[in-house]
Amino acid sequence: MSALESFDSYESLEAAEEAVQLADIRPIPEELRVSESLVRTLPGSAYSDPVLFAREQERIFEQMWICAVRSAEIARPGQYKTVTVGRESLVVSRNRKGEARAFFNVCRHRGATVCPTESGEARAFQCSYHAWTYDLDGRLLAAPNLTKMPDVGRDQYGLRKAHVREWLGYVWVCVASEAPSFEETVMGAVRSRLGDLDSIEHYGVEGLELGRRITYDVKANWKLIVENFMECYHCATIHPELTAVLPEFADGYAAQYFVGHGAEFGEGVEGFTVDGSAGLDRIPGVTDDQDRRYYAVTIRPNVFVNLVPDHVILHRMFPVAPDRTIVECDWLYLPEVVASGRDLSKSVELFDLVNRQDFEACELCQRATDSQAFAEGGVLVPSEHHIAEFQAWASEAVR
Amino acid sequence: MIPVCPLSQLALGEAIRVEPEGDVPIAVFRTDDDEVYAIDDTCTHQDASLADGWLEGCEIECPLHGSRFDLRTGEVDALPATRPVRTHAVRVEDDMIYVALSDEEPNLPPGVRR
Numbered sequence: 403m404s405a406l407e408s409f410d411s412y413e414s415l416e417a418a419e420e421a422v423q424l425a426d427i428r429p430i431p432e433e434l435r436v437s438e439s440l441v442r443t444l445p446g447s448a449y450s451d452p453v454l455f456a457r458e459q460e461r462i463f464e465q466m467w468i469c470a471v472r473s474a475e476i477a478r479p480g481q482y483k484t485v486t487v488g489r490e491s492l493v494v495s496r497n498r499k500g501e502a503r504a505f506f507n508v509c510r511h512r513g514a515t516v517c518p519t520e521s522g523e524a525r526a527f528q529c530s531y532h533a534w535t536y537d538l539d540g541r542l543l544a545a546p547n548l549t550k551m552p553d554v555g556r557d558q559y560g561l562r563k564a565h566v567r568e569w570l571g572y573v574w575v576c577v578a579s580e581a582p583s584f585e586e587t588v589m590g591a592v593r594s595r596l597g598d599l600d601s602i603e604h605y606g607v608e609g610l611e612l613g614r615r616i617t618y619d620v621k622a623n624w625k626l627i628v629e630n631f632m633e634c635y636h637c638a639t640i641h642p643e644l645t646a647v648l649p650e651f652a653d654g655y656a657a658q659y660f661v662g663h664g665a666e667f668g669e670g671v672e673g674f675t676v677d678g679s680a681g682l683d684r685i686p687g688v689t690d691d692q693d694r695r696y697y698a699v700t701i702r703p704n705v706f707v708n709l710v711p712d713h714v715i716l717h718r719m720f721p722v723a724p725d726r727t728i729v730e731c732d733w734l735y736l737p738e739v740v741a742s743g744r745d746l747s748k749s750v751e752l753f754d755l756v757n758r759q760d761f762e763a764c765e766l767c768q769r770a771t772d773s774q775a776f777a778e779g780g781v782l783v784p785s786e787h788h789i790a791e792f793q794a795w796a797s798e799a800v801r
Numbered sequence: 802m803i804p805v806c807p808l809s810q811l812a813l814g815e816a817i818r819v820e821p822e823g824d825v826p827i828a829v830f831r832t833d834d835d836e837v838y839a840i841d842d843t844c845t846h847q848d849a850s851l852a853d854g855w856l857e858g859c860e861i862e863c864p865l866h867g868s869r870f871d872l873r874t875g876e877v878d879a880l881p882a883t884r885p886v887r888t889h890a891v892r893v894e895d896d897m898i899y900v901a902l903s904d905e906e907p908n909l910p911p912g913v914r915r
Contacts, residue, residue, distance in 0.1 A: 525855065526864070533865040544853040544864035549818070549826065549842075 430790055436781055441790045444797070446776035449623035449768060455724040456489075457800040458624075462703050464488035464577050465799075467565075467588050469705045469718050471573045472612065472732065475521070476502070480538055483521045486720060490577050492564055493517045493527060497538040502568050504575045505540045505561035516561065527561065536561050570707075570716070571608040571734070591701040597662035602699070602707075604687040607714050610734035613746045616754055618729040622764035623771070624703075624721040625796055627729065630760050631698075631706050633786045640759045643752060647671050647678055648696055654785045664695030664709075674710040675748035676755060681712040682739045682746070702795075708753070712739075715753050725768050731757060802892065802899040805829050808837070809896055816852040816861075818842050819900075825907050825915055827889060828852040829898060830872055832859060838872035839889035839900045845908045846882035884908040 434442045448454060470485045471494045482495035484507055491507035493516065509516050509529040516529050516536070526543055528535040535544040540561035548554060565581040567574045567588075574588065592602050620627060630636070637644060637651040645652045649668040667674070673681025674696060684693065688711050697709040708715040713735045720728045733750050740746075770776050782789055803821050811817055811831045820826045828842035828851045836859070842851050844863045851870065855862040860869045860878070868882035875885040885908060890901040907915065 528865075535864050544849055546865060547848045548853075549850050550848065 430787055431794065434790055434794075439784055440781040441787050443779040443782055443789070444625070444793050445779045446771040446773065448779075448793075448797075449626060449771040450724050452724050454800065455623075455721070458796070459488040459721070461799045462488075462796070463721065464490065466578075466582065466703055467567070467574045467576045467584055468703070469572045469701070469716075470494055470504070470575045473502070473568055473571050473573055473608070474612065476573065478523065480525050481521075481523045482517065482527075484517050484519070485575075486722070487564075487575060487577050490564075491515065492575060492577065493561075494566075494573050494575065495524075495527075495538060502566045502573045503539065504564040504566045504573070505536075506564065506577070508562065509534050510542070510559045510561065511545070569608070570602075571610065572716070572718075588701055592699050592707075595661065595699040596697060601662065601692070601697070602709065604689055604692060605685050605709055605714055606687050607707075607716075607734065609737070610685075610714055611737045611740040612732055613713070613735040613740050614733040614750045616731050616750075616757070618731065618757060618761055620727045620729055620761045620764060621725055622727060622761065622768040623724055624719055624727045625793070626764040626767050627719060627727055627761070628700065628703075628792060629789050630764055631700060632789050632792060635783060635785045636763060640763055641756055643676055644756050647674060647752065664692065664697040667694040667696070673712065673749070674752060676751040677748065679748055681710070681749055682744060683736055684711045685713075685736060712736075713749055717757075725771075729757070729761070802901050805839075805898040805900055807896050808893050808898055811837075811898065814856055816854075816856065818850055818852040821900075821902060824902055825909065825913075826850070827900065827902070828861070829891070829900065830856055830861060832856065832872070834858075837891045837893060837898055839891050840870060840872060840875055841886040841907050841909075843886075843907075843909060843913055844868065844870075844882055845877065845884040845886060845910055847910050848913050851886070 430441050436442050468487045470487060471483045475483055476494060476496055479496045479498045479500055482493050485492050485494055493505045493507045495503050497503050507516050511532055511534045514529050514531040516527050526535050526537050533546060537543045540563055542556040542559045565576040567584050589599060593599055596602060634651050635654045647667060648665040650665050671678040673679060675681055693711050699707045704719040706717040713733055715731065715733055717729055717731045722728055805819055806817060813831055813835060814833050816828050816830045818826055818828050826842040827839050829839045831837050844851055846866060846868060849863055849865040851861050851863060854864045859872045861872060862869045866881050869878040870886050875888045877885055887903040887905050887907050889903050892899045
C-alpha cells in the first residue's frame, strides 16, 4: 500500500524544506548496485536471525521514541496499560495531576514484574511478591519494615521512569537513559514527509476518537512490514480495491512523488471506502488542498499514519520475535461521528483489507528468508530503490 | 499529653507519624470531615506504617495488605490483620494537636517490639 511513503524520516529537515525531491535520485551506495535497474536487498538472514533481532531491539526500539498507548485509554489518574517496548515491559499511566507517566515494570526490590495485567486502574502499583508499593509517580510509598530502614530512599527506590511525551492523542515513550529530541525525530519525520507540521495539525488527530481497532498478529519480521509500506510496486497486484480509490497507485511509482504530495481520489470516488462510496464527516481543519487526497507518513521505527479527509488510520508495530510482529491499527474519526453510531464499516473495511493483503505478502517473504535461494537477498527495482536507504539505516543502527 | 503538631499543618485527609519517647509509633489522622484521631501506626499483621495507608471516612486501609482499621475503635474489618490497634485520646487546643497515649498493651506484629 502506501505508496507515498518514500520521503519519510530518511529525509533531513533541510531536504524537506526544499520540498521537491524525488526519492530515486538519492544516491545508492555503489556496492549495493547490481545493475542499471537493480539494487540489492538485505540478505535473508537479516529477517530471521535472532541475534540480529535482539540487537535491533536494543539499538533501535530501546533507543528511539515509540508510540505506545492511546492517551484516551489512560484517561484518568491510575488508569494504566502495560506495553512492551523492545525487550522492556512498561507500565504507562497517569499521576494524580493527570500527567502521563511510564515506569519500567520491574520491582526495585527483587525485580518481580509489578503489573502482570495488560490494563486496569490502580491507586498505587503494588508488587505481589513482597508488597513493595509505589504511588502514581513511581515513588516507594510503603514496604514491610520500611520505617525501620530509614536509609531506603523513597525516591531512590521508586520505580524507574521512562521518558514520556503525548502527541497526536498517543503516549510516546523512550526507554533509553537519554532520549533523542522528540521534535527532531518524531515531529521531524512528519515534517519531512508532509513538508510542515501544520499539514497534520489540520486533522486535529488528538481530538479524534477511536472508531475501530484491529490487531494483527503478523508472522513476519518488522522490516518486511516497513519495506512493504514504503513501496507501491505491489499495489496493482495485491490491492485492487485501494487502486480503484487511488488510481495513481497502480503505476508502481506512486512512491516517488514529491514531499507533501497526497494521492488523489479517482474520478467518481466519493470517499476513502472499500467501494468508493461516500465517507463520513470531513474533519473541519482539513483544507481544500487536502480534501479528496490520501497522505501517508512513516515515523520510524514503529508508526504508520494515513490521513484522509474524514478519518486517520494509525498503525503501531511491536516486534516480538524475528518472525513475528504485532500490529495494532486504529481508525480515528470525529467524536460526533463515533457517538452517532454511524456505520464505519465501509471505511474500516478498505484499510483492513489492505492490511491483510500486505501482511499476507510479508508472511510469504518471511517463509523464504532461510532459503539458500534467498541467502544473499533479492533485488529492488527502481520504484523500490528508496528502500535501500531504510535498509542501510537499519543496518547502520546495529553496527 | 504529648504535643503532635499544629492542626493547621495537617491537611484534611492527611496523616502524620510520630514516635513518642518510650512508646510505639503512633499515627494521627485528620479526616475529610475534619475529625482528628490517633491510633498505633503499625499494622498488627506486619510491620507497615498505617500513616502511609489509604484514609476513607473514619477507616484507614493498610498500604500493604488492605486490612482496614476503624479510627474510632481500632477494630479491624478483615484479614490478614486480626487484632485491633490501640486508639489514643486526642485534644486540639489553640491550633495544637495533643495525644494522650493509651495505657493498654499494644498489639504489635511479629518481630516488632516496644
